[in-house]
Amino acid sequence: MSSFLPATTESIAQALEAKDPSEAISILYRVLGDPSSSPEALRMKEQAITNLTDLLRQENRAEDLRSLLTQLRPFFSLIPKAKTAKIVRVIIDSVAKIPGTSDLQISLCKEMVQWTRDEKRTFLRQRVEARLATLLMETKEYSQALTLLNGLVKEVRRLDDKLLLVDIDLLESKLHFSLRNFPKAKAALTAARTAANAIYVPPAQQGAIDLQSGILHAEEKDYKTAYSYFFEAFESFNALEDPKAVFSLKYMLLCKIMVSQADDVAGIISSKAGLQYVGPDLDAMKAVADAHSKRSLKLFETALRDYKAQLEEDPIVHRHLSSLYDTLLEQNLCRLIEPFSRVEIAHIAELIELPMDHVERKMSQMILDKKFAGTLDQGAGCLVIFDDPKTDAIYPATLETISNVGKVVDSLFVRSAKIMA
Secondary structure (H helix, E strand, C coil), X not given: CCCCCCCCHHHHHHHHCCCCHHHHHHHHHHHHCCCCCCHHHHHHHHHHHHHHHHHHHHCCCHHHHHHHHHHCHHHXXXXXXXXXXXXXXXXXXXXXXXXXXXXXXXXXXXXXXXHHHHHCCHHHHHHHHXXXXXXXXXXCCHHHHHHHHHHHHHHHHHHCCHHHHHXXXXXXXXXXXXXXXXXXXXXXXXXXHHHHHCCCCCHHHHHHHHHHHHHHHHHCCCHHHHHHHHHHHHHHHHHHCCCHHHHHHXXXXXXXXXXXXXXXXXXXXXXXXXXXXXXXXHHHHHHHHHHHHCCCHHHHXXXXXXXXXXXXXXXXXXXXXXXXXXXXXXXXXXXXXXXXXXXXXXXXXXXXXXXXXXXXXXXXXXXXXXXCCEEEECCCXXXXXXXXXXXXXXXXXXXXXXXXHHHHHHHHHHHHHHHHC
């Protein structure tokens, strides 16, 4: 790198006027090389760091952002700790915006945690550790994330840092939800809400709490309450133009479908707020709503196939749609076999427009679950349906009589025992 440039407004302006990003980046690196530590020079260097971070992010130079963070460590000893924390968080956030950098982000966070331990910067370390736990959860390293959070939550509770506590409790709730431990997920979310009630919570964080509340209520099949939470989350994210708004809207539509109000889906999508987010996610939910309205399994399967990324690969949507698919399939099969006492499985498969082995497997499951009385004659490829067995009223009546006689004998035995005494 060539000799340094003085950390002045002119140098910053020179970088802004550069013809291409690589020239601007080179100028800003030279500004950071200025050995001056006067208040004005430090302020200009902070501006240079902000500009350089933006340029490196636009150029997708994640490794350079990582080395920049290491290079700035001597500079961090010259500025207040709060400013250091802000710069570190901005650089880590910039790396996160570059696609395919999950492993780099994890190693970067681990490096920063070690540095903050050595420098005894507790406030910054706790925030970087919370970020690391989020990254570990996203890469499905659940046990590591949980171990990290358990230590962190005790430390933060002791310091009573409410804002960070809300973040950690919310993260813990998501982590337990991913591990299918719903009681602990609900307990952690309640703790996050309690901490949030005591302080001002930024709208983005409030939206994240509402989104998680909706997800947990939907898991308990309380879709009406879940819809209310998703709507609150959507309003928060929509006001901030946050990309998470589309997920809140998608889950709102899912709730409408699950409570058999699929006809409302088109109205929500065509509303003023919904039109901003028209895209594959909403198209997927509209296709599912159409299939549900028409009670068509073929359309349902087509939607699942055409919008695999939006439906199958979203764990929350997939979980609810698989139960909806099962319900639809059972309802359709029961309706089709109702007129018959014996019917070919191939005929039912043809009527329902699904593969024969799929239909056969589902029918055997329904017989075992006692959804209807029957048996599969696989030799003949037929389903034999039995009439619902009529329960004979004489047996319960006989049992009740014997029970009453038993009570009478017991009371007579007690009386005779008293007389003999």
